[in-house]
Amino acid sequence: MSLADYPLVRHWIGTDGDRLVIRTGKVDIGQRISSALARIAHEELSLPLERIEVAPVTTAGLDEGITSGSLSIEHSGSALRAAAATLRAHVTDLAVARSGGTPKDWSWQDGTLTRPGLNRPLPVLALIAEADPDLAADPTLAPQPPAATAPHMRGISDLVTGRYTFLPDLDLPGMRHARVLRPPHARATLEALDDSAAEKLADRDIRLIRDGSFLALAGPDEWAVTKALATLAAACTWDTPPLPEDDVFARLTAETARRFPVTGGVPAEGPVRAPLEDTLTKARFERPYLLHAALAPSAALAEWDGAALRIRSHSQGIHALRDSIATSLDLPADAVEITHHPNAGCYGHNGADDAALDAALIARAIPGTPILLKYTRADEHGWEPFAPAMALDLAARLVNGQIEAIDAEVFSDTHRGRPRAGANDAGPRRLLSNRFRDPAWPAPEAAPNMNRHGGMHRNLDPAYTIPEKRLIKNLVAGLPHRTSALRCLGNTTNIFGLESLMDMLAEEAGQDPFAFRRVHLDDPRSIAVLDRLEALARDTPRAMGHGIAFAQYKNAMTRTAVAVDIDLTDASEIRLRRAIVVADAGRVIDPEGLAAQLEGGFLQGASIALHEEITWDRGGITSRDWDSYPVLRFDNVPEITVEIIADPGNPPAGAGEATPGPAIAAIANALCDATGLRMFRTPFTPDALTRAALAG
Amino acid sequence: MALTLSINGEPREIEADPETPLAYVLRNELGLKGTKIGCGLEQCGACMILADGAPFPSCAAPAASFAGKEITTIEGIASRPAGARVQAAFIAETAAQCGYCTAGLVVACTALLEANPSPTEDEAKSALAPNLCRCGAHPRVLRALARAAT
Incomplete structure (x- = not known):
């Protein structure tokens, strides 16, 4: 899509004279895309990395959609590679025209072009500045071989010295710090506000901004504003109907769902077949609502000059956000400009977009003043768009050691809550504070994601060869919480279930987990990944429990096999001892960055498996800090071995989402190996293990 | 009486309310924004500084509680x-x-x-x-x- 929309070399690459400037529509969300892009340009154009700059990503620049789905390298990376390779050939021709020889006489080195017999090498950047502006990028050119220089993470020196500026660190002259005061929960509305509150706050140089039930404070002193939230809260009377407390898993059924048969990863409108018969092995797998829980609460900086809004946001989709904010404020789209600025890693649609609207609402009330809005930890934990609770019903028919048929029905609320264009103002209605303004923009009804492996059905289709499959997506509405995209979408639950089932079936078939999986795989690259894992695992000392899992992300991207060794303490706590990750992500651009994504994904999956669960009662969300929503910490990080099967002949596949699903499943399988307990719902807390043991 | 803190080897006069958590003073008054705020609850460690060589979260404890201690931030x-x-x-x-x-x-x-x-x-x-x-x-x-x- 990227090259189709932006076909010219100059769309992707330019020069400011001193440096090469790369343009991209993909943003850094902790996945190091800018480091990988710089490396591509470095490989193709032989320029030192310090002379390669990645231009700020703004709504005035390239629109590559949302930065998500592990597609940054496939989209932006492939386009940039084509542009750079084309530019290399073109610049070589310019060198020939200027100083003779034939193209193959010229060699590229460290920012210069030279050929035998030439006294003065030609500077690459000067030739690039003369390049034909209408040059179209040719995606068929062969890439240069991988660079020998050590990969370098952009910004690492600034990070370790504290000089790196994250969005919450921005500071502009005359800037005001802002906070919001949220209602007790999503269904509450502001009934009354004590009139004297605004005066009391004004005495402390703090402005109160109100629009319906949306409340915010802004002032010059950040701590004074933070403290003033308590004053404001005391002045509010809320109408607070109880949040529904019924069991959400009991509502994840076909009864109220919109149902879609899924074939080859693609859902369709149409009749849903009756369940398969003679399926003897059945199991239901579940996961609760989850948080993204970025380490930095979301933030945004906005300034309104009376006619236009300029916003800095860490949103993954600045173009769609720009349109949604413009509609929210009844402004033309070109009156809103959003520039991406990094904040902490986000792992999907977190509070970034909501924060941008909030900053805009406050900025518009205080013209000519930069507004830096930050959420508190409780705001982020309590109000970010949650990853939906999910259930997966599985049934399989095993004949002579082979799976003859599988029936898989997945149940979930939508994973698609990003503010993007759609019918009935779906964009603005997905921004949180619009629901509290007067007039309010009520939450939109979720539209099913019908894309291949697009939503809850991501990896619902087993990557294994199974003669008969019945796969159903069930979109359930009317559940208690606002939901959206978390890294991997439905994959984490589907792979948790399917790979647990594979172990259950392997045991029934009397086969070991490796052999049983291989029997059902045709793809040589998948088998190679499993074989390598088996070889590595054989040489690793075992703990109390050992488990494996395999997946190919979206059945089309990175192939990943994971082995985990765990111990169980006397207090039923899972201790992660060792993990092995083997992955084939095609051509590797930044091996360090790839390994980091695989390790990081494994640990996020482990955190989901062991700890993560949103809780609430009738009064609101109760998991609003790191004690009530615990995550994996250093003291339970296993020794992790990552092995990448590099395949330079194949296109690169993103790997940011390859490991969480297999990590969860491998831990569940290791737990079963250690204790005989098959766990069907995350997280595997000591309480959950004890309950399962007593029930079993 | 104004608060004086020793930060990265230098005495610094602090104008902020001494009850302000140290991280806010470091970031907003002294411009030392390398110290991050992640929770304000002493639960995440993003705001860790050294106080007399010992690691300490700075996001919640009042600046005044660090008086007399040698504070080292990421910048130092x-x-x-x-x-x-x-x-x-x-x-x-x-x-x-x-x-x-x-x-x-x-x-x-x-x-x-x-x-x-x-x-x-x-x-x-x-x-x-x-x-x-x-x-x-x-x-x-x-x-x-x-x-x-x-």
Whole structure:
């Protein structure tokens, strides 16, 4: 899509004279895309990395959609590679025209072009500045071989010295710090506000901004504003109907769902077949609502000059956000400009977009003043768009050691809550504070994601060869919480279930987990990944429990096999001892960055498996800090071995989402190996293990 | 009476309300924005500083409670031999993903190595447990710590 929309070399690459400037529509969300892009340009154009700059990503620049789905390298990376390779050939021709020889006489080195017999090498950047502006990028050119220089993470020196500026660190002259005061929960509305509150706050140089039930404070002193939230809260009377407390898993059924048969990863409108018969092995797998829980609460900086809004946001989709904010404020789209600025890693649609609207609402009330809005930890934990609770019903028919048929029905609320264009103002209605303004923009009804492996059905289709499959997506509405995209979408639950089932079936078939999986795989690259894992695992000392899992992300991207060794303490706590990750992500651009994504994904999956669960009662969300929503910490990080099967002949596949699903499943399988307990719902807390043991 | 704090080896007169948490004073009054705020609840370690060489969260405790202590922030950590080693090791091991936890971790690793120059793997893991990382850069951080250890 990227090259189709932006076909010219100059769309992707330019020069400011001193440096090469790369343009991209993909943003850094902790996945190091800018480091990988710089490396591509470095490989193709032989320029030192310090002379390669990645231009700020703004709504005035390239629109590559949302930065998500592990597609940054496939989209932006492939386009940039084509542009750079084309530019290399073109610049070589310019060198020939200027100083003779034939193209193959010229060699590229460290920012210069030279050929035998030439006294003065030609500077690459000067030739690039003369390049034909209408040059179209040719995606068929062969890439240069991988660079020998050590990969370098952009910004690492600034990070370790504290000089790196994250969005919450921005500071502009005359800037005001802002906070919001949220209602007790999503269904509450502001009934009354004590009139004297605004005066009391004004005495402390703090402005109160109100629009319906949306409340915010802004002032010059950040701590004074933070403290003033308590004053404001005391002045509010809320109408607070109880949040529904019924069991959400009991509502994840076909009864109220919109149902879609899924074939080859693609859902369709149409009749849903009756369940398969003679399926003897059945199991239901579940996961609760989850948080993204970025380490930095979301933030945004906005300034309104009376006619236009300029916003800095860490949103993954600045173009769609720009349109949604413009509609929210009844402004033309070109009156809103959003520039991406990094904040902490986000792992999907977190509070970034909501924060941008909030900053805009406050900025518009205080013209000519930069507004830096930050959420508190409780705001982020309590109000970010949650990853939906999910259930997966599985049934399989095993004949002579082979799976003859599988029936898989997945149940979930939508994973698609990003503010993007759609019918009935779906964009603005997905921004949180619009629901509290007067007039309010009520939450939109979720539209099913019908894309291949697009939503809850991501990896619902087993990557294994199974003669008969019945796969159903069930979109359930009317559940208690606002939901959206978390890294991997439905994959984490589907792979948790399917790979647990594979172990259950392997045991029934009397086969070991490796052999049983291989029997059902045709793809040589998948088998190679499993074989390598088996070889590595054989040489690793075992703990109390050992488990494996395999997946190919979206059945089309990175192939990943994971082995985990765990111990169980006397207090039923899972201790992660060792993990092995083997992955084939095609051509590797930044091996360090790839390994980091695989390790990081494994640990996020482990955190989901062991700890993560949103809780609430009738009064609101109760998991609003790191004690009530615990995550994996250093003291339970296993020794992790990552092995990448590099395949330079194949296109690169993103790997940011390859490991969480297999990590969860491998831990569940290791737990079963250690204790005989098959766990069907995350997280595997000591309480959950004890309950399962007593029930079993 | 105005509050004076010793920060990175220099006495600094503080104008802010002495009840202001130290991290807000560092960031907003002194412009030392390397200290991050992640929770304001002393639960995540992003705001870790050294107070008389010991690691301490700065996001909630009042600035006044640090009076008389020698405070070292990420901006001053390189002046300590262990700190400079830890920074170099984090770069060598690319021990960051998004990097929001990095400053707090560099401080925590420095404190650990000053107290225990050759920590075991288990000692390292439990010493860093107060510091959250959500991207999963833990293995790299542990490798960096091992590289910086003597």
